[in-house]
Amino acid sequence: MSTRQFGARVQRNEDARLITGRGRFVDDLPLDGVLHGAFARSAVARGRITHLDTTAARALPGVHRVYTHADLGELDVTMPLLIPHPCIGHPRTQYPLAHEDVYHVGQAIAFVVADDRYIAEDAARLIEIDYDILPVEVDPAKAALDGAPLVHEDVPNNIAAHLVQVSGDPDAAFAAADHVTRIQVRVDRSTAAPMECLSTAARWDAVSGELTVWDGTQAPIGLRGALSSLFDLDEDKVRVVAPDVGGGFGPKIVFPYSNEILVPFAAKDLRRPVKWVEDRSENFVHMTHERTQIHDIELAATSDGVVLGLRDTFLHDTGSFIPYGIAVAQVASTQIAGPYRIPAIHVTFDCVYTPTVPVTPYRGCGRPQANFAIERAMDQLAAELGIDRFEIRRRNFIAPDEFPYTRPDLVFADGLPVTLDSGRYDDALAALEKALDLDAIRAEQEQARAEGRLLGLGLSFYVEGTGLGPYEGAKIRLHPITGKAYVNTGLTAQGQGHETAWAQIVADQIGVRPEDVIVVEGDTGVFDWGVATFASRAAVVSGNAVHVAAVSARARIAQAAANMLEADPDDIELENGRAFVRGTSSRGVTLAEVATMSNPLRYAFNKAAQTATQFAPTARSTGKPLPDGERPGIEVSEYYSPPHATWAYGVHAALVEVDPVTCDIDVKRYVCVHDCGNMINPMIVEGQVAGGVAQGMGGAFYEKLEYDENGVLRNASFMDFLVPYATEVPHIEMIHMETPSPLNPLGIKGVGEAGTIPVGQVIASAVEDALSPLGAPPVRQVPLSPSAIHDLLREARVSA
């Protein structure tokens, strides 16, 4: 065999295209005669529309149609609740276009279609909308109190869902404890801010009755299902294509957004292609958000710092609707005990409606909040018991020989009990301590403190259930003319590198170069079995499906080549795009020839095809050209379904200096140890982790969506919502560990969200440590900011 591609730092197949501007995104599609859409959106948070007049907009030259809910016919229904759950007592989802009631600033009210986007926006502004403004409460804690203004009149206390989960015997654990630590922590609202906002284009073919929708989505198959149902079309008549997608991070898993209904609807109605690309201003008030949770967490421990039980009660802000169910809260609740043994857990949450943009998973999906809660509590427990922060964690880790480790009755997002499959937590922490050189750091800290400088060390250990089912599939086809392999899956990529990772897996099996494996995804016209890209699952679930398919393709190639070479299939080797008998590499055939010969032909449409026609010397002389039970060509489809989630983990630490004048932080070192099982491509893994840490830095220190008391977003632009630049992201020292997952053939665990999860806690604990000599209060909330650090410093000064 040639060099193994799995595990190698292979250059990404997609990069040349993407970084030289040859990517093709929805907005790049050259659709003949395309019309452009724009939405009129609610200017108020909670209101009742008293007057809606589109006359002036319709009269503007260049405007084709202006739609309101009354024009939508069968489509004027509330959108699906994608993941129903029995605990959602009051499920509410929105209409494609608002009826009388509006529930958040930015909710779509009308859709204009015009010759170009300029005219469409002009017209949208001419739509007259008056509202009766209703009272609002945007803070989920206050919104859940008696007497608070209601988002949905018939939902008491704005509680959408309520879930209690008990694992083990928490009451006994708390009764037996020497010490109980209790804290309240809060993580604030953010947005994924993908580089490409939402985007949809559609074309209705009146001849064939087919609807084609190009959409910047993470879930083309799901969207196809929703559109076929809504438009009452056969699934084969709806094709959803996700072309290049400029970042997803979660919000693009949600469907259908208003645009995903209105754009195809208008295309069908007007018999013209229609395109709509969300602009940044809209993105802030339309694409879903995530993060606000308030946790009251308690740890029951022995005096040695062994945690016996955990109680956590939290509020989850779900915004004005709950289209994706309780996913975020559920993931938070099931990851609340982190890497720790903690045998008794009581976790309760309420999902609270607030008159804000709906909340659905964003990279991390509840884990950053859960990690913040448990790790802040562990730090607090360590401080109260006088135990070192590293040591207290070590005392509570699940040991390698305790896996699989099940938390009975704690049900994860796949509907199965939490079962951590493998890990070497202790080794990871030791690797971190070594990389940091803890003794040196402590000396440096002492020195800094003597000089009056504020230097602090923070750490966070996280686990992440990844690779959720139900399943994914892959199709591999060997091309008879070029000998290249074509791979299709039901997923879609938003920059993660599937075109390379899948190619590496296939290359190893069939002996071709990764660049000769062509991956085409995100097109229901090409492959339409599977689920979607989310929850750090692509590499685990699709990667293994691709592997299983590649093994099967290899077997078929070996069989066909064995027939051609009159050898035993077991003696066939595949290398450099050729099949040959082991030990005699000169006696071989190219994969193109194998593909050609395995497809009996009648017509010699090219030179190679001659060999497969009926009178060629190589043709089968006896029997059926295609024996019973055989299929033509080299083409296989296989599927992989994981038994349950596989658990990745890691530990990050940062050395941070706080500037007492600017109250800014300088991250002097950022060290990350992580384990995502076997790595397909370490370079891609590093990109994922680094990108995750960058996004985590946003959530730790920069990015906070601020609603005012009227429910208006105060910082809905990149001038005021601060996504960190490269200059704000520290250099990351990365240490890889590879503990293979026992659950899948490739031993993979997911890594897409890993980097994001621990950063809030890392920065919070580092800042807390830095300010501790001054007697500053503990850090209980992220994102931090210079103003927040200033408040901590001032409180320290007051109490001093």
Add this chain to the structure above:
Amino acid sequence: MKPPCYEYVAPDTLAGALRVRAECEDSVVLAGGQSLVPTLNFRLANPDTVIDLRRVAELATVDTRDGMIRVGAMTRQRTLERNEAAFARNPLIRETMEYIAHPVIRSRGTIGGSVAHADPASELPCLLVLLDGELTARSSRGERTIPAADFFEFVFTTALEPEELLVEVAFPVLEPGEGWAFREFARRHGDFAVAGAGATLLLDDAGRIARARLAACGVATTPVRLRAAEEALRGAEPGTEAFRAAGELARDAVTTVDDTAASADYRRHLLSGLVNDVLTRAAARARGPR
């Protein structure tokens, strides 16, 4: 985020630009476009006519004679930043301009555009207020010179009349031996300042402070001179004590309320620290050989 419909003209001469300016009821001037284009795209401005000055070569000049650095309004920020003659006469200009956005934006953005835009967090308006600079405005009816102290009236609001164009921005040179410093804090590299402070410091023969000038940006509706601190410094011994006291006196200059970037309380703390810092560095330079 598409701009509204407007007429676009790009005259070749200042006279031509002034003529359009006089004729049009509702025109705006396009200089480097770094602030105006987003303003149009957000539809915060809805003009009938946009007058693009990029072809008016006579406004893209830098002249360093007679104790003033006279800069044509259409001079790109990067050009002035890199101008060696200006640097030799007033090095504070370069130190301050390095805080404006990013190099790509400074390559397009103009001196006149930044000044006419009058963002209270902007560096150049602050510098002009600090140095007692002068602004020259012209309309088809004539020209007038406006002291910086009178030019900046409110957020995004200046003393320019609707038919006037800003044609020249004049920065005084520093005195021999005068110390100087500028520093600001922005949350991200290149962002508008949360707060910034500039200082010049002239010592007398006895080594005491003969003249201290201090100004701040980002803390009020316009750039502000920190007069109380300046007064307190006159005749004082330069040093930690005086500078810290000046920083304390600067706090009151903060009149912005809490916003998403910073709490007012934090801004006061920040400004006082920045003032202390720029004074310290200006003092070090004042003593040094020049």
